Amino acid sequence: MSRARLEQILAAAMRAEDPVAALREAAGDPALDEATRDALARVDPDGARMQALLVARLRFERLIAGSDEAAHRAELDPRVFAALFRAYHREVPMHAFHPRAEARAFEAWLTRRSR
Incomplete structure (x- = not known):
């Protein structure tokens, strides 16, 4: 393998x-x-869950840092944005290393989703 x-x-x-x-x-x-x-x-189940939470948190922070639109949506309605982010996180593989790249991936996902 x-x-x-x-x-x-x-x-x-x-x-x-x-x-x-x-x-x-x-x-x-x-x-x-x-x-x-x-x-x-x-x-280790607890270790795997903790790692997944850390990965999601870092991705969320990268998105918020790179996108004023995402930051605004998160501030406007945190609960709705959290659900939106969860869907994005599950559907879009992680490729971005920088906030702006994460923002572009999120914006592309939103565009595809709205069609």
């Missing part, structure tokens, strides 16, 4: 509604080598 495939699995799990379930599901993938399946099956 390639390192890139493992990174895809971990990144998807960090965006999943239930990261522990996503990792356990990946542990059953026969395309993965036995050591990787075993490691995924033994993941």
Whole structure:
């Protein structure tokens, strides 16, 4: 199994509604080598959930720092924006390293979503 495939699995799990379930599901993938399946099956549930929360928080902060529109929406109605962000986070893979790039990804997602 390639390192890139493992990174895809971990990144998807960090965006999943239930990261522990996503990792356990990946542990059953026969395309993965036995050591990787075993490691995924033994993941600490609390650690996986904490990591997913940290990933989401950092992504949220990056978005707010890069987009005045997102910051305004978050301030205007935090509950609605939180639901919007959760949907974005689940649907859009993480590729941005800088706030402005995250903002562009969010804006593109909003545009696609409104069609």
